[in-house]
Amino acid sequence: MENEILDKFSKDKTFLFLDFIRPDEKNEDGVVLQEAPREYEPMSDMNKLRKRCDDLLQDYNAKFPAKKMNLVLFDDALKHLLRISRIIKMPRSNALLVGVGGSGKQSLVKLSAEIGKNICY
Numbered sequence: 332m333e334n335e336i337l338d339k340f341s342k343d344k345t346f347l348f349l350d351f352i353r354p355d356e357k358n359e360d361g362v363v364l365q366e367a368p369r370e371y372e373p374m375s376d377m378n379k380l381r382k383r384c385d386d387l388l389q390d391y392n393a394k395f396p397a398k399k400m401n402l403v404l405f406d407d408a409l410k411h412l413l414r415i416s417r418i419i420k421m422p423r424s425n426a427l428l429v430g431v432g433g434s435g436k437q438s439l440v441k442l443s444a445e446i447g448k449n450i451c452y
Contacts, residue, residue: 346373349413350420351446352383361393380409384442391445400438408435415443 352374353367374380384404392399404412418426419440428436 344375346375347380347410347413348373349380349416351387351416352380354383354386377406377409384409384412387446388442391442394445398441400441402435402438402442408439412439412443412446415439416446419443420447 348371350369350371351367352372355363355367356365357363381404388400388402388404402408415426415428418424428440430436
């Protein structure tokens, strides 16, 4: 049994764990009919992760057109987005984001907060 689990997670791949890879079920008007389950799942395909995060960014931009964000989600930005998202969902958590002005710290936090909107402690 353990060998099957170990074989699933190859040492050649990097796995990231996230709980928002499954999209919500929506009707043709974009109204959420049923929210997707929030379970952490492994993800090794960065292109699939980037596509999902781009979709979430488009949803954010549609919801807040006056605060539209044009972000380029490269690999490091995606990893930071996952870290911030995980930190925000923890009770009584905090983080210190360090970087030069204009590096996207505030934008990633806004997107992470929108991703984790259904999580309240």
